[in-house]
Amino acid sequence: MTGELPMRVPDAGLPARVRIHEVGPRDGLQNEKTIVPVAVKAEFIHRLADAGLTTVEATSFVHPAWVPQLADAAELMPLLEDLGDRAVRLPVLVPNERGLDRALSLGVREIAVFASATESFAQANLNRTVDETLTMFEPVVSRALRAEVPVRGYLSMCFGDPWEGPVPAAQVVRVVLRLLDLGCEEISLGDTIGVATPGQVTALLGALGEAGVPPGRLAVHFHDTYGQALSNTLTALRHGVTTVDASAGGLGGCPFAKSATGNLATEDLLWMLQGLGIDTGVDLRRLVATSDWLASHLGRPSPSRTVRALSHKES
Template structure:
């Protein structure tokens, strides 16, 4: 199969379902969360955001993060990421053996205040402190810029401002940057504008990534627009679950199986097997007690349609 011109030959997917997907839900037992992670590994995922080291009072669903990490354990070829909000969370994650730390900061001042109770500038300082701890431990830090494609509070945010923030985060010690469409405001036009500004601004750091939400049904087309820019790293959530409780419209993430099915059809390699991945979506559906929003989870990939 010939891959369409300009698209990457391979794509890395970080599944955030065990963290972002379960975070807004009623708490799920540690053993069940481990079962979900194991199912994702069995499907071929090599990069998984396993848990968040946050206050269990603030986010009850993430209690027991250290236990989840201990149960999964370090494995060759597997990157176990942990979301951390501050230096204390980073210390706990590093003690638990996290292979990567993810930190969030918003390009929207209002959202940043609501999400982490800090100004964007204060978050930059916090990320610098986290990066110092991670560097001493030999662990990479991915800084996720929320509302990178628009804010539900301020509306449009200048792409050059996104690029400038990314540059400051790299200077602060972040080893990679992920641009997040927190409330599903992205369009292909906006994706091209932001990624163009990042490229023109000379933002360095390992492989920029995208974290897309499907609030308005545009996540896949936005992913394709990013592929045209050479983006080969994406955050997705098995089953399409997830979202922030601090921003209206922060609905489900781009479903992992939806992106994998599209990439399979394009001939772009992910190393992920679609049928075991759909089985993992069935597991998360069981854990939350309701159907997941992913169409591919319910109907299978296009290739299954003509075999049935």
Template sequence: MTLPMTVPAQGLPPRIRIHEVGPRDGLQNEKSTVPTEVKAEFVHRLAAAGLTTVETTSFVHPKWVPQLADAEALFPLVQDLAGDGVHLPVLVPNGRGLDRALALGAHRIAVFASATESFAKANLNRTVAESLAVFEPVVARAKAERAHVRGYLSMCFGDPWEGAVPVHQVVSVAKSLLDMGCDELSLGDTIGVATPGHVQALLAELNEEGVPTNTIGVHFHDTYGQALANTLAALQHGVTTVDASAGGLGGCPYAKSATGNLATEDLVWMLQGLGIETGVDLGRLTATSAWMARHLGRPSPSRTVRALVPEAQSPQEQ
């Protein structure tokens, strides 16, 4: 299989952790229902490719995200991976969602906040302050149960209704999530408008306000083709956690201009070329994304999958 030539660059982390979001964020907006058994195999294949964090599902009410209505059925089918050291985070929207997740033995929880009022209203039907008030007892209880808690923060760089989002506004909400007990943050470029200078400016101000770089992950969408450039800017700042979705699957159902996530294969290709360790087998990963593309009945959006697995362009399910 073709692999990139490794030419390390100075000032980059020697290793990063990929937070794989394909099974949850990648599939959540699919119109046709993906069978639970296929989702479970997807998670197992991703783990077999070397991904140690695979976000599995969401315990949101099925009315809001019908694709993930099988959370209770899916999670037990993948729990065996925890014994192999694979983390299986799940998204919870509120206390009821947390109850459902904890009842199944989930140990990694995520909550989903917004940096802007418009998106908080569209996605959560609350103001930013109201949504944080809902999350505070959820995070406190999760921590009391010894769960690791991730705080997603959407619209960190731009909002389809409000335009550019001031850096200080993002920092304020980010600090609120950490203050309530979140172990890490994921900074989301939900509509893909970030550019590298903007990324570094936000990271610098977070540091200035006391947010350590080692608590920060980045989550870029590729709407304008900037996801890899923005990721590199974050790595240059010292970030070592990067969200990505196998095959570039996903978007946001509440933000019409949000196209797919950064493809995990495209990320791994760049990181291998830079000599940064990920533990991921690129061949197994691309094969997994090609397999999922066939199940979804369409070509993979990932450029690396298209280059390495040409047959992935024939979306014939198998």
């Protein structure tokens, strides 16, 4: 890789710093046909931390039959214990109290729960209604908080649903407020099938603001199905959001929504943020090298345009 980096042209209307919530090891690998060995996953996460990422979602404590790619969660977490000493946050996804028990027994310090803004996806993902899902999460969140383990709430299908079509903002606001009432400290707004456009992002963030939800309690999670993830992210930043989910190398999708393609690539996000003069603390070159390394284990090139461009320059 050459020394090429984007020209920095700061924009005064944007935040000075953005926290990247790296989801590649969980949301990325869960959708891969190749089941990555646990030692490779551990090295992947260490490499991400070495590149400067301070929040890396490590895995999911779901039933192995649901997501066999992450069935080794109990084996993985002990391999990451040294990262806690480096103040790297390693949240994990838990679907229910049983998953919480497994996570807490391994010393997990942060968890996330996964809700839906639509009834169709709630049934496809957890075989429950939206309200039944939230009821299931009540003891999970309360027990985690009693154990001083903070909880993030993921909310899927915030913009469009493959069964129901466009999702009204009021529908999303209702579930966001319920998750906050449960005790979630942050809500990640998911464009699970990648259909959102900047106008929708503006409308939803405006509706949430009118409902009293500050942007500091929100994160955005865009999939790049139609090439809109970066423009949607930039729109969210202009509305005060400072936490962005992304996946190294553009890994991922959703096993329960077949129209979902890869997540926003962390490298593509970094190229944009660095060009805007926004600090992330992440070394783009090291991250590209990490995604190249993982691509060799997956047997295919990274879909990230930035990874491909910088790797090509190196060769």
